[in-house]
Amino acid sequence: MRNTSLNKVHELARRDSRVVFIGSDLGVGTLKAMKAEMPERFFMEGVAEQNVVGMAAGMAMDGLIPYVNTIAPFITRRCYEQVAVDVCVHNLPVRLIANGGGVVYAPLGPTHLAIEDFAILRALPNMAVVAVSDAEEMKRLMDVSLDWPGPLYIRLAKGGDPVISQPTDDFRIGRAILRRPPGRVLMVATGATTERCLRAAEILAAGGVESGVLHMHTIKPLDVGALLSLVPGRDLLVTVEEHLLAGGLGSAVLETLVDAGVSLPKVVRLGIPDAFTREYGSQETMFETFGLTAGQIAERVRTAL
Amino acid sequence: MRQDSPIRQAARQAEARPLDNRSKHLRRLVVEGLLGGGRGHIGSSMSPIEILRVLYDEVMRFDPANPKWPDRDRFILSKGHGCLAQYALLADKAFIGRETLATFCKRESILGGHPEAGKVPGVEASTGALGHGLSIGLGMALAARIQQRPSRVFVVMGDGEINEGSVWEAAMSAGKHKLGNLVAIVDYNKIQSYAFTDEVQPLDPLPEKWAAFGFDAIEVDGHDVEALSALFRGLRYDGDRPTAIIAHTVKGRGVPFAEHQPSWHHKNKFTDDEVRAIAAALEDA
Numbered sequence A: 001m002r003n004t005s006l007n008k009v010h011e012l013a014r015r016d017s018r019v020v021f022i023g024s025d026l027g028v029g030t031l032k033a034m035k036a037e038m039p040e041r042f043f044m045e046g047v048a049e050q051n052v053v054g055m056a057a058g059m060a061m062d063g064l065i066p067y068v069n070t071i072a073p074f075i076t077r078r079c080y081e082q083v084a085v086d087v088c089v090h091n092l093p094v095r096l097i098a099n100g101g102g103v104v105y106a107p108l109g110p111t112h113l114a115i116e117d118f119a120i121l122r123a124l125p126n127m128a129v130v131a132v133s134d135a136e137e138m139k140r141l142m143d144v145s146l147d148w149p150g151p152l153y154i155r156l157a158k159g160g161d162p163v164i165s166q167p168t169d170d171f172r173i174g175r176a177i178l179r180r181p182p183g184r185v186l187m188v189a190t191g192a193t194t195e196r197c198l199r200a201a202e203i204l205a206a207g208g209v210e211s212g213v214l215h216m217h218t219i220k221p222l223d224v225g226a227l228l229s230l231v232p233g234r235d236l237l238v239t240v241e242e243h244l245l246a247g248g249l250g251s252a253v254l255e256t257l258v259d260a261g262v263s264l265p266k267v268v269r270l271g272i273p274d275a276f277t278r279e280y281g282s283q284e285t286m287f288e289t290f291g292l293t294a295g296q297i298a299e300r301v302r303t304a305l
Numbered sequence B: 001m002r003q004d005s006p007i008r009q010a011a012r013q014a015e016a017r018p019l020d021n022r023s024k025h026l027r028r029l030v031v032e033g034l035l036g037g038g039r040g041h042i043g044s045s046m047s048p049i050e051i052l053r054v055l056y057d058e059v060m061r062f063d064p065a066n067p068k069w070p071d072r073d074r075f076i077l078s079k080g081h082g083c084l085a086q087y088a089l090l091a092d093k094a095f096i097g098r099e100t101l102a103t104f105c106k107r108e109s110i111l112g113g114h115p116e117a118g119k120v121p122g123v124e125a126s127t128g129a130l131g132h133g134l135s136i137g138l139g140m141a142l143a144a145r146i147q148q149r150p151s152r153v154f155v156v157m158g159d160g161e162i163n164e165g166s167v168w169e170a171a172m173s174a175g176k177h178k179l180g181n182l183v184a185i186v187d188y189n190k191i192q193s194y195a196f197t198d199e200v201q202p203l204d205p206l207p208e209k210w211a212a213f214g215f216d217a218i219e220v221d222g223h224d225v226e227a228l229s230a231l232f233r234g235l236r237y238d239g240d241r242p243t244a245i246i247a248h249t250v251k252g253r254g255v256p257f258a259e260h261q262p263s264w265h266h267k268n269k270f271t272d273d274e275v276r277a278i279a280a281a282l283e284d285a
């Protein structure tokens, strides 16, 4: 997914002379082809996230469209004020591409996890927050990213994620995709959890429980219309995210529904509890710890019904 | 052409010098972690081994049986991704059991891909996000002063890490507070993640930068055990200037095909041939 996203930056840069790439000391060989072809629009700066985000803002103020890339916690927490003030206050078309969203970097410990990125970025006016499910969907996001008028945060998943998106999706930032029509249950998921929910829905269907899956790839601006049309009439609404329960997708969905005056069905929010992670291992073992595997999601739905 | 300092030149010439058995032993401990976890920052963990070896063997005061002993010296590996180097020393000094090394990065392990305080005895601060260690060290050095403890604080940073502005905020403050008990050490292996520092973010003249921020800046061959030992023993620690040690090192030192290779910064798989070649390179003389 990362290569797909970065290769798309190169492609966009060919298409549009305003596009520049800024990395903050990334891995060896990153976007080698772009560097060779258009060195004047390829920047590999040092380990200095505050600087690169401010620098991107400056470029955007003068008409460029910078795509900035580094590891998720460092492109969010480490330079939060630059993101808030330089990028969001000025409402600039800066794109932040975040490697290793959620618990992808499980073996590297809490400094390298991004489990509060939705919460802190969604709190910033003007910012759009997107977490696609697979590399194919990433291509569609990158295509529409060029014309998005304001700041955009792109959370990358692990890579090699099963492809569940469709060429016919008509992908648009801010418009959720109904991956499976609801029955008694509606699951709302984003990023890597959508695929888990689809598998959970299969398990539930085998047991006679029909449940839908709404892929909320854009956490902000949230697709209010989709929620308002799909939530009423369900027995159970479940939100599933690779993120802390505080302030993420589940919070956004509930805020939206409550503000719209919808009478809520029973709600279950699945995600990461309010604690720094205590273990290493892998993304998959952490999903298991937090009850986010397909089997565990199905089980929690069944218990809640 | 850049004018290299005599110590930088000498360090380069000394690279052909073989490592002694203790240095090889410590690197074999790094490899135990690396292969146990099936991944790790190999280049980054091999370059500061002699710095840590001399600090733990000869310089720092600590008690593995009582890791929280208040008067201990504080050691912070600010470049936390090089943690296998510290884990090797912690195992060697019996802060942790040697068998723990093989659990590196595993689900239940105390040894993650970055060191966590409160999990690993002997680790003072959780690092891994670069550019934090010197500020923490500054705070510890001030605490020692306020509490009238003899503790000294040693902070090891990467050369890429010092791109972070926060490092220089801490440096300015340390100069202002005249913290003789604070020693900043730069593991100057000339490589960061993407490429050589000269390509990504040139740092020279580096000793002059630290001096301008109020430090006594000293260059040393970071693999020369005797030179490191003499340097650390020669410091006063009670003067009115913090010390910056610019240690000229080789990324990947001890594993010939990894030395000076940006691509050996981090690996998450090793071929059988590589495993054999690493073992062979680190056999005792």
Ligand SMILES: Cc1ncc(C[n+]2csc(CCOP(=O)(O)OP(=O)(O)O)c2C)c(N)n1
Pocket (backbone or CB within 6 Å): A024, A025, A026, A047, A071, A074, A078, B041, B043, B044, B047, B079, B081, B082, B128, B129, B130, B131, B157, B158, B159, B160, B161, B162, B187, B189, B191, B192, B193, B251, B265
């Ligand atoms: C704040 C922050 N930004 C980025 C990273 C990702 N990162 C890990 S190691 C590294 C390169 C560090 O290079 P250097 O400090 O020279 O250490 P070396 O491995 O060469 O010893 C980077 C950019 C990080 N860990 N923390």
